Structures are given as C-alpha cells and as structure tokens.
Amino acid sequence: MEFEKAIEFLRTRDNFLLSSHVNPDGDGVGSILGMLGLLQKLGKNYTVITEDKPQEKLSFLQRFDEFTPYNHEMKGKLSFSSAIIIDSPHLERIGTPAQLLAKDAQILNIDHHVSSERFGTVNLIIPSAAASAQVVAGLFDRLKIAIDQDSADALYVGLSVDTGRFRFNNTTAEVFRLAARLVEAGVQPDLIADELYYQTSxxxxxxxxxxxxxxxxxxxxxxxxxxxxxxxxxxxxxxxxxxxxxxxxxxxxxxxxxxxxxxxxxxxxxxxxxxxxxxxxxxxxxxxxxxxxxxxxxxxxxxxxxxxxxxxxxxxxxxxxx
Ligand SMILES: [Mn+2]
The missing domain is CATH 3.10.310.30 (Diaminopimelate Epimerase; Chain A, domain 1)
Incomplete structure (x- = not known):
C-alpha cells in the first residue's frame, strides 16, 4: 500500500526537490543517486539540495555533482511544491533546504529509521529494511524498471555503509539477495570497498x-x-x-x-x-x-x-x- 502511494506520487508529480539529513552519509547519498536513476527513467525533473556537501570519498559515484549545498541566495528564488526526502527521521534533520519548500509542498518521505516521525504527505517507511537504499530498490522493482549500473553502484554504497560492511545484525538474506542483484547489474564490490574504506588520508x-x-x-x-x-x-x-x-x-x-x-x-x-x-x-x-x-x-x-x-x-x- 505504501509503495502504491509512493509510485502514484512519483507518477503524478514533477520538479522534485531531493534532500537528506545534514552531513549526508553513504546511505543518504546512495539512495538519492539511485532515486535519480529512477526519476530519469520516468522522465522527471529534479534538483538535489542538501545542507552540507556530501563526503568527498563518495565523489566516485556517477551523478555525484548533482548535489548542491544550500546557500542563502536560493531562498526566495527557489520554491518546490514536491519533495522527496530520504533517510531523515525528522524534517528538521534536513536543515536549511527545508526553507525551499512551498507552504503547500507535498512530501514523499522514504526511510528505514524505526524512529521516523512520518512527516511526509506519503510515507514509505520500512523499518525492517537495512538501508533506505533497499527501499529505493523496492521502487525500481515495483515499477518494473531494471536497475542501471550507476544506480546499482549508488544503492550498493548505501547497503554497504548501513550494514557496517555487511556485518551488523541487519545483514539479512534479503540484503545479500539485493547485493547479488546489484553485482549482476555491474557493481564491482572490490572497487567500491576500496573507494569507501581503503582510501583514507x-x-x-x-x-x-x-x-x-x-x-x-x-x-x-x-x-x-x-x-x-x-x-x-x-x-x-x-x-x-x-x-x-x-x-x-x-x-x-x-x-x-x-x-x-x-x-x-x-x-x-x-x-x-x-x-x-x-x-x-x-x-x-x-x-x-x-x-x-x-x-x-x-x-x-x-x-x-x-x-x-x-x-x-x-x-x-x-x-x-x-
Ligand atoms: Mn540509512
């Protein structure tokens, strides 16, 4: 039911603002970049604005440059009536980009935090998911859209980071099944692990x-x-x-x-x-x-x-x- 409402939201609306929590992490960034792949297939327009620039170590991901950090000049110039907020349990956690939402803005809230405040007009919250990336993959599946390689890389990053490199107790059989499909879509686990964990200063x-x-x-x-x-x-x-x-x-x-x-x-x-x-x-x-x-x-x-x-x-x- 939640998936159906989310899909209707994506189909009927356009010109989305996408955002995640302040200091977006591997799951926030990976989920948004995966979502961009889906929106492109649906022929939708989008803008990605987060309070902070994401970690530089994630810049190997395709479309990473779509992330724009918020600046005060945006206020007054930009106003969005549709937004997709991913991996943020409260709306306040996205910080300054919340000021770009129109008064009557409709929000699709995608998340896996148990503590989610379900602040969206439509809430796609799956607490049993290990990562928001897993929820975004579920949208691809229900829309019967194949996950392209760039989106697969991004979703794999979310999965890897939020399971502590496939180590935490949220590392379910479902997580491995999705990881296997992402590898079939072209993900190279060795290269991604290297970028994420073995390139420190x-x-x-x-x-x-x-x-x-x-x-x-x-x-x-x-x-x-x-x-x-x-x-x-x-x-x-x-x-x-x-x-x-x-x-x-x-x-x-x-x-x-x-x-x-x-x-x-x-x-x-x-x-x-x-x-x-x-x-x-x-x-x-x-x-x-x-x-x-x-x-x-x-x-x-x-x-x-x-x-x-x-x-x-x-x-x-x-x-x-x-
Ligand atoms: Mn997460």
Missing amino acids: MANKTGLAKVLESIELHFDGKVATSFLGHEFLNSPDGKDVDTEGFVNQPMSIEGVLVAVLIRENEKGKTRVSLRSRNDIDVNAIAGQFGGGGHVRASGCRMEGSIQEVKAKLLAAIGPHVK
Missing part, C-alpha cells in the same frame, strides 16, 4: 596510531579506553582527521564488553563515544552525562581533562561489567 593513520597507543584495559579486560588529546586534534594533521570508526579499535579486542573513545576537542572539553556488546546499555551510561544514542552505540559531551573524564566514565561503567 595519512592524517587518519597518524590519528589511528595515537588511538591505538592510548588503549588501556580495565576491569579484567572487559572495558577498553582510548583517547585523542587536544594537542593532536588542533595540529595540522589532527584538524583533518576523521575519527569515525576509531572506537571500533578498542572494541575489537577479545574479551572487551565496553569500549570508550575520548576526543578532547579543546582543552577540558571532550566528546565521548561508547560501544558495547552483550546488550550492555551504553545509552543509559551516556544518559548519566546528558548524552544518548542506541543500546550498543552512544555518546556524550563531558568537561574536564582526559584523566578526569576517564575516571568518571569508569565509575559509571564498572557496575555494568561486574
């Missing part, structure tokens, strides 16, 4: 080395802490470092149940990432310090030196691992 390696060096084990090896100090983060190398995924390093030590990465962005101001296994609730632990997230992945901001922050965190984590 030297600054990232320097940062990673510092994180590895800082790892300490506590509570009989059940908790691993790590950190990056402000001296490094504000150095020429540190400024460009992308710390996404660094917390997986202490987490991937045998026996570790809770991993901590403390980023001291400025002296005395930190951002903490927490990960866990065995359903230890790091959402609750982060909540004690005003943060939150998911049961197995969360974060918070804390004030104090790295040593002080670490001591407070260990006191909070201790009861969960004893």
